[in-house]
Amino acid sequence: MLQNIDGKDLNFEDALILASSGNIDEICEAADRIRRRYYSNIVTFSSNVFIPLTNYCRNRCGYCGFRHKPGDPSGIIMRPDEVKNVLIKGKEARCTEALFTFGEKPEEKYFEVKKFLEELGYSSIIDYLYDLCLMALEIGLLPHSNPGILDKSEIRKLKQVNASIGLMLESSSKRLCEAGGPHEHSPGKLPEKRIKTVKAAGELKVPFTSGILVGIGETLEERIESIYVLKKLHEKYDHIQEIIIQNFNPKPNTPMEDFSPPTLNDIILTAAITRLVFKGKTNIQIPPNLNIGQERELLISGMNDWGGISPITVDEINPNHHWPSKIKLGKITREAGFSLRERLPIYPKYIQKNYISSNVAPLVHELADNKGYRKM
Numbered sequence: 001m002l003q004n005i006d007g008k009d010l011n012f013e014d015a016l017i018l019a020s021s022g023n024i025d026e027i028c029e030a031a032d033r034i035r036r037r038y039y040s041n042i043v044t045f046s047s048n049v050f051i052p053l054t055n056y057c058r059n060r061c062g063y064c065g066f067r068h069k070p071g072d073p074s075g076i077i078m079r080p081d082e083v084k085n086v087l088i089k090g091k092e093a094r095c096t097e098a099l100f101t102f103g104e105k106p107e108e109k110y111f112e113v114k115k116f117l118e119e120l121g122y123s124s125i126i127d128y129l130y131d132l133c134l135m136a137l138e139i140g141l142l143p144h145s146n147p148g149i150l151d152k153s154e155i156r157k158l159k160q161v162n163a164s165i166g167l168m169l170e171s172s173s174k175r176l177c178e179a180g181g182p183h184e185h186s187p188g189k190l191p192e193k194r195i196k197t198v199k200a201a202g203e204l205k206v207p208f209t210s211g212i213l214v215g216i217g218e219t220l221e222e223r224i225e226s227i228y229v230l231k232k233l234h235e236k237y238d239h240i241q242e243i244i245i246q247n248f249n250p251k252p253n254t255p256m257e258d259f260s261p262p263t264l265n266d267i268i269l270t271a272a273i274t275r276l277v278f279k280g281k282t283n284i285q286i287p288p289n290l291n292i293g294q295e296r297e298l299l300i301s302g303m304n305d306w307g308g309i310s311p312i313t314v315d316e317i318n319p320n321h322h323w324p325s326k327i328k329l330g331k332i333t334r335e336a337g338f339s340l341r342e343r344l345p346i347y348p349k350y351i352q353k354n355y356i357s358s359n360v361a362p363l364v365h366e367l368a369d370n371k372g373y374r375k376m
């Protein structure tokens with residue numbers, strides 16, 4: 001099945017047979033061959049500041065260690081001056097990306113968030129985010145927002161001030177939303193709602209980041225199905241600039257704290273199958289901080305991007321998993337026979353396709369070189 005796979009469209013049934021076969025070495029060889037054909041030996045990353053605007057969230061995912069728990073004094077809603085401070089430090093540290101990641105529609109469920117927003121003159125977190133993205137652009141950082149599910153008017157609005165927007169599909173399995181599943185208490189994790197957001201972003205030509213979360217209780221078949229859901233959306237709209245293969249990490253004091261994380265082979269195999277499915281049609285990212293010490297092994301999977309790493313902020317979703325420095329990541333990447341290259345939160349292809357709003361375009365062109373990577 002792997003012979004002549006480079007030019008063949010791999011269907012779901014064959015992808016599942018391959019993933020179940022245990023031939024991980026041969027699958028990775030094929031994935032690596034395809035990766036080199038389309039991306040040469042380049043592995044990219046972006047330099048960001050992580051801005052956890054709020055940890056209030058209307059969802060309650062079984063694996064989440066980020067979300068504020070009612071009654072806990074640790075609720076965060078960042079004020080404009082706090083955000084500004086991080087943005088300025090990011091600019092000084094030569095970052096190009098302002099990564100806004102926060103809980104979904106918090107004002108729907110939490111009075112304190114609603115009140116905070118109203119006092120600043122906003123009726124929703126999305127309106128507040130819009131102005132903070134404008135602030136980031138003024139300071140010289142390109143916003144990439146992960147606000148959870150969005151309707152079309154919200155995406156249209158955010159496109160005006162974002163270089164790219166993200167929403168993990170996580171899984172297309174409705175089963176995970178049933179009683180006892182990790183998404184039982186998370187209305188925003190219903191697959192059809194997430195698919196609708198990715199689709200609307202495609203219709204609006206937004207450079208989009210999505211991906212799957214591996215190891216939250218999905219079967220291998222469901223994992224492969226999720227990859228094909230993203231493939232179908234990308235075939236129609238050609239807007240998914242990267243697919244993240246993210247591993248579930250058990251967090252203390254969460255309902256899933258005793259669940260086993262996926263193995264390294266699970267991650268490598270999932271990335272390699274994704275590469276065989278997508279060929280050169282999108283970038284595949286594996287976060288290095290969730291796989292410290294295993295980066296070299298990951299590079300054989302057909303992946304070609306490390307995602308955002310930050311020189312000054314921590315990954316607030318996984319605060320115990322520190323990002324490697326750019327120097328360390330460059331060394332690991334080079335020693336594995338690849339070359340590390342810095343990109344912007346919008347990939348070169350989407351700069352060329354001009355999927356950029358007029359507010360964002362001047363800064364993209366100021367920061368990009370003639371190939372669309374970050375200007376040195």
Ligand code: SF4
Pocket residue numbers: 057058059060061064065066067102103104186188
């Ligand atoms: S994982 Fe995201 S959506 Fe789920 S509870 Fe945590 S912050 Fe909310």
